[in-house]
Amino acid sequence: MLNIQKFNNFPTINHKGNNINKVTVQNPQVHSVPQNLKRVTSKNVLAYYPSFGKKDKKSIPSPQQQYNTVKSFLNKESQLVLRKLSESGILANNNSNDGSTVLENLYKIATEPRIIGLDTNQILSEVLKALDNPFVITQKFGDIPNNVAKQIENETGRPLPQKALNVSSSCCVVASMEFNLASKSPAEFVRFANGLSGKNYSVDRTVKMSSIDYNYISAMKALKDFKTEHKILNNWDDVIVRIKPDRNAIVRARVQTSYKDPGERSCIDVLIQSALLNLGSQHTYDAMTDERAQTEFNQDTAGLTESEKDFVENVVFDRPKASVVYQNLNEEGYLQGYFAEQNEVKQQILKTLELGQNVIVGITFIENNKVEGGHEMTIVDYKEDKDGIGYFICNDTDDNIDKPVTIKADKLIPMIHHAGVLIESLGENFKYRESWRDILDQFKNK
Helix, strand or coil: EEEEECCCCCCCCCCCCCCCCCCCCCCCCCCCCCCCCCCCCHHHHHHHHHCCCCCCCCCCCHHHHHHHHCCCCHHHHHHHHHHHHHHHHHHCCCCCCCCHHHHHHHHHHHHEECCCCCCCHHHHHHHHHHHHHHCCCCCCCCCCCCCHHHHHHHHHHHCCCHHHHCCCCCHHHHHHHHHHHHHHCCCHHHHHHHHHHHHCCEEEEEHHHCCCCCCCCHHHHHHHHCCCCCEEEECCCCCEEEECCCCCCHHHHHHHHCCCCCCCCCCHHHHHHHHHHHHHHHCCCEEECCCCCCCCEECCCCCCCCCHHHHHHHHHHCCCHHHHEEEEEECCEEEEECCCCCHHHHHHHHHHHCCCCCEEEEEEEEEECCCEEEEEEEEEEECCCCCCCCEEEECCCCCCCCCCEEEHHHHHHHHEEEEEEHHHHHHHHHHHCHHHHHHHHHCCCC
């Protein structure tokens, strides 16, 4: 599944994973949908944003007290994972946006109210699994059992589209971002899990305006164009951005709480991926059908273009990246050549890895010189064997494998349509064909 959008000889691609999940009912328990979900669509989600305000500071127990409290919510298997993370030092990691540690955020999950229908014990268990092995994060939707579908319809007063029962996921981009959070910023990953499953149903991030766009006016325009709720701070250099899923993500998360099959998304996967897709789609994403509205920036109804991905990734990681396009495709999707030599592509990716960032790449599947499909995956490392042959170590959230995969560099690089690399990895001599903001403006003004 691939959508190519043409921007003055600069096509962009929507990549969507392909999976069809079986219908399996494991748990007969049915959670009802809260009253405030009735007749709510993703298109009016902004009405549910609370205003920004001061937060009360609460006293924080000692780390040992926090640890013991979290442990009391876990079964023996999860307790062993908690101990392992403690011994490795991950629980003390504080690379979150507000400086809170992994343990502090786990403690908040354990002790603060959760959204009705979500289970604290299960949330903690799923978060610990992802921290221990981020490769378990998947984009694969879970099915909605027929009896649950009927109850959702009765309580929302709206029929469920048939496709909602078994969705072929287009969440490869945001699942890759979730993986990067868990693997590179574990404290922020748990802060996301806490905020999105808690009473505010949102996460606030303080971001540098220069991370959103190198031009300040363009950064302000991007926040407006993406309909992002935000508050520019008094120093004018930083902005608080609110990240929040659509309301139907609650329903999906609750279904995955009671009906998650092996290999499917956890309730936390649902909330984080829905929030990031909502941010990139101008808050038009609907987690029930995995569709978003057509907008002035994207004429497709699924996934994100690389320019939308850039905006989300820059907000979430506060490091300016650009999706550099390497494949020259014509309007019909035929490969005309490349905008960069393979070694240049390799060096930009390696430099980003050296700077401590994974690289999300959009790859294409080409037959008879024409693009027949596309997907997003993440490069996490690079190795060479004794013969000097290079390999990229990758994560694919759609491969049913909960460990890294190894791909020859000279095989993967020609497949890369675009790669999200740090700006500083491009070098002084690199010339953008066009900035991503210019591309969006061109499309919007057509």
